[in-house]
Amino acid sequence: MNTLVEHYLLQLQTFLPAKQRDDITAELRESIRSSVEERERELGRPLTDDELNSILQGFGHPMLVAGRYLPMQHLIGQEVFPLYWYALQAVLIVIAVVGGSLAGVALLTEPRAAQAATQVVARFLWIALEAAAIVTLVFAILEQAKARFTFLEKFDVRNVNAGIWGVRAAPLSPIPRADTLFEIATVVLLLLWWLDWVVFTNQLRGVELRLSSDIDPFFYPVLALCIVDLARLGVDLARPYRTRPRVALRLVLNIAWLALFVVVFRTDGLIEIAANLRADDGAAVLRTAELVFRGALFVLALVSAALVATDIVRLVRR
């Protein structure tokens, strides 16, 4: 047979699954041969290379033709895709919050602030890429295993409307899941830091700093607020709509956070020097650290105040 056809089939074979390679090639060879013979009968002469090429082009690029024989035509199908998409969003939001917080800390405390913050951002971009690849791989495996998410099929709208802990209330508006995930990531990070399970850098210009014992009275209030807030956010995730009782609960919590930030802001001597590695301008460094800490508290208080105002508007508005 013509060498052009054999070249085409040879290329096709390089993409075909080994088990079916010979069988598929034999069938396509026969089909090409029939097409060529028919065209030659019509023209009454052998085909030129151009004419043969045109017939082969009609069959399609070898890679595309071979691709259609693959048992797997897509990585993640339309049934699994929504779950994959929300899982990916959740993972990336958590990484963004953690990375953003660490970059912020680096910006405020490291001697070469911009360089340190850029390094943190670059590291977290790689982490985000790796996480996205892992999530994609997991869902591709689930797709191939033809996993069925029965909880999606068993969806019953009466459950959503059944109320929470016996409290039934009319929904006011939806809560975007991305907002809830962002809040959960932030509170979890705060909680881990508060419990000393995650340690940010505590050195500023060679001076090692720590929170003084004056912070101790705030330990349990912050812990309690974090836990209650996480429980509330968990409910938001399961039932993503606002109701008056839930807006009222968030209002109370945000007032508590606001009060806490104000009280902490007004407390002196919350940071102390643990070790002065350079033994020089310790007092100046302490003043800077206090200033940064108070600045952060001021911003947090402003955010809490804004949330309190938003919740009041939501409750007052009909």
Add this chain to the structure above:
Amino acid sequence: MPSELIDKLRLELRRGSLTIAVLAQLRSEHYGYTLRKALAELGLEIDEGTLYPLLRRLESQGLLTSEWREEDKREKRFYRLSTEGRAILKQLLEEWRALNGALDNIV
């Protein structure tokens, strides 16, 4: 963009119809080349790159049976509708007629 969109929509529209056409045409035995010719003569053009993988998929789903046989001194793979394929085709045709009727009423 509009021509790309119409191509995409046409592809979606054809995808299911091609399966029905191939199954219906294989109520009598064909090999790939004659099947393609028969469909084209009846007004349905289908390129080889689409037809042959579709035949394999339908066979792996149990809707077609196939065998290599010599004809005109050449080995060819002949396809035919299986018993299961016949039952599925009947259901698909009912579905298609209902859909067609509904669409006629709508447009």
